[in-house]
Amino acid sequence: MKMSPKAQKLNLLGLLGNQVSILTGFSRSVRAVSDSPRWQGELRDAVRDAGELCRRLQLPQELALGASGGAEQFPVFVPPSYLARIKSGDIRDPLLLQVLPDRGETKVVSGYSSDPVDDAAASLQPGVLQKYQGRALLVTTGACAVHCRYCFRRHFPYEQSPHSDAAWDAAIASIAADTSIREVILSGGDPLMLVDSRLASLVEKITAIAHVRWLRVHTRLPIMVPSRVTKEMLAWLTDGRLTPVVVIHANHVQELDELVAHSLSKLKLAGVTLLNQTVLLRGVNNSVAAQVALSERLIDIGVVPYYLHQLDRVTGAAHFEVPVAEGRRLMEELRKQLPGYAVPRYVQEVAGQPHKLVLA
Numbered sequence: 001m002k003m004s005p006k007a008q009k010l011n012l013l014g015l016l017g018n019q020v021s022i023l024t025g026f027s028r029s030v031r032a033v034s035d036s037p038r039w040q041g042e043l044r045d046a047v048r049d050a051g052e053l054c055r056r057l058q059l060p061q062e063l064a065l066g067a068s069g070g071a072e073q074f075p076v077f078v079p080p081s082y083l084a085r086i087k088s089g090d091i092r093d094p095l096l097l098q099v100l101p102d103r104g105e106t107k108v109v110s111g112y113s114s115d116p117v118d119d120a121a122a123s124l125q126p127g128v129l130q131k132y133q134g135r136a137l138l139v140t141t142g143a144c145a146v147h148c149r150y151c152f153r154r155h156f157p158y159e160q161s162p163h164s165d166a167a168w169d170a171a172i173a174s175i176a177a178d179t180s181i182r183e184v185i186l187s188g189g190d191p192l193m194l195v196d197s198r199l200a201s202l203v204e205k206i207t208a209i210a211h212v213r214w215l216r217v218h219t220r221l222p223i224m225v226p227s228r229v230t231k232e233m234l235a236w237l238t239d240g241r242l243t244p245v246v247v248i249h250a251n252h253v254q255e256l257d258e259l260v261a262h263s264l265s266k267l268k269l270a271g272v273t274l275l276n277q278t279v280l281l282r283g284v285n286n287s288v289a290a291q292v293a294l295s296e297r298l299i300d301i302g303v304v305p306y307y308l309h310q311l312d313r314v315t316g317a318a319h320f321e322v323p324v325a326e327g328r329r330l331m332e333e334l335r336k337q338l339p340g341y342a343v344p345r346y347v348q349e350v351a352g353q354p355h356k357l358v359l360a
């Protein structure tokens with residue numbers, strides 16, 4: 001298969017990275033000096049090739065051929081624990097559809113772009129975004145434990161974000177200088193791809209800023225690799241004075257098996273507020289049954305169904321879009337079938353707006 005220069009670079013990083021770091025497939029790798037080899041080992045064993053993914057799941061190899069264009073733009077990356085939750089032989093499996101590149105990813109579709117939520121305009125300085133009043137978002141890493149095909153940051157210029165502890169000082173200084181900021185959000189990529197020692201150091205610096213009160217972490221790692229919830233992670237997240245909130249990004253009930261539930265229970269017991277944000281995805285969760293099952297499972301395992309997010313119109317993801325009218329009809333049914341606290345807010349991020357738009 002002919003590889004683009006970007007994919008060649010990522011592949012090379014992978015070959016080298018297995019010895020000293022975790023390959024992530026985004027624009028950088030993470031040095032593996034951690035105290036938690038189990039989750040890092042799972043990432044090293046991730047499937048990075050559509051053909052291999054199809055072979056392991058007993059799927060037709062034609063699917064892999066169709067995936068090649070999308071994989072050149074955004075490589076396949078699936079950790080083994082997530083792979084184990086995908087049903088073999090089912091080409092419509094809702095977890096498979098999130099990770100296997102689709103033929104449609106290479107189509108040019110009007111209205112879709114590489115930066116659909118205008119992150120560029122919200123950049124205060126490298127690594128820091130501010131879209132909404134009182135909150136600042138740190139793009140901690142470009143690395144992720146999975147490559148979701150609908151990812152709105154699949155084209156983000158991660159190489160411009162700080163890559164060392166010292167490089168974070170300017171970002172921290174900008175938050176310290178703005179006394180209106182009450183909440184710092186760790187985002188990425190996935191912030192939990194960084195080792196706990198680095199996260200502890202970063203959180204210590206944030207904690208030292210007197211006007212910051214809340215620490216929010218957006219992550220898919222407890223779902224992708226449940227062993228990522230370590231005692232060291234619980235320490236930096238909950239031992240300080242900041243109120244911890246973790247937003248997991250589950251899209252389907254099948255993702256939330258007992259191992260995931262157990263890891264989330266550790267966060268819950270440590271006093272972390274757990275919220276879920278789902279992306280409305282055609283073929284994955286755009287049915288009443290799928291949304292009801294997801295919300296019910298979330299409540300069972302102590303997670304609040306917080307947002308149902310309209311797809312961000314990123315290049316390569318058009319085949320996932322569900323029209324807003326269909327989303328609103330879905331919400332009507334959810335309200336009939338679920339208690340109010342189990343119904344997420346249906347929202348959309350609109351570039352330049354002071355808050356997310358509530359669609360229903």
Ligand code: SF4
Binds near residue numbers: 146147148151152249
């Ligand atoms: S985990 Fe989030 S940031 Fe990472 S690929 Fe998936 S959607 Fe994108």
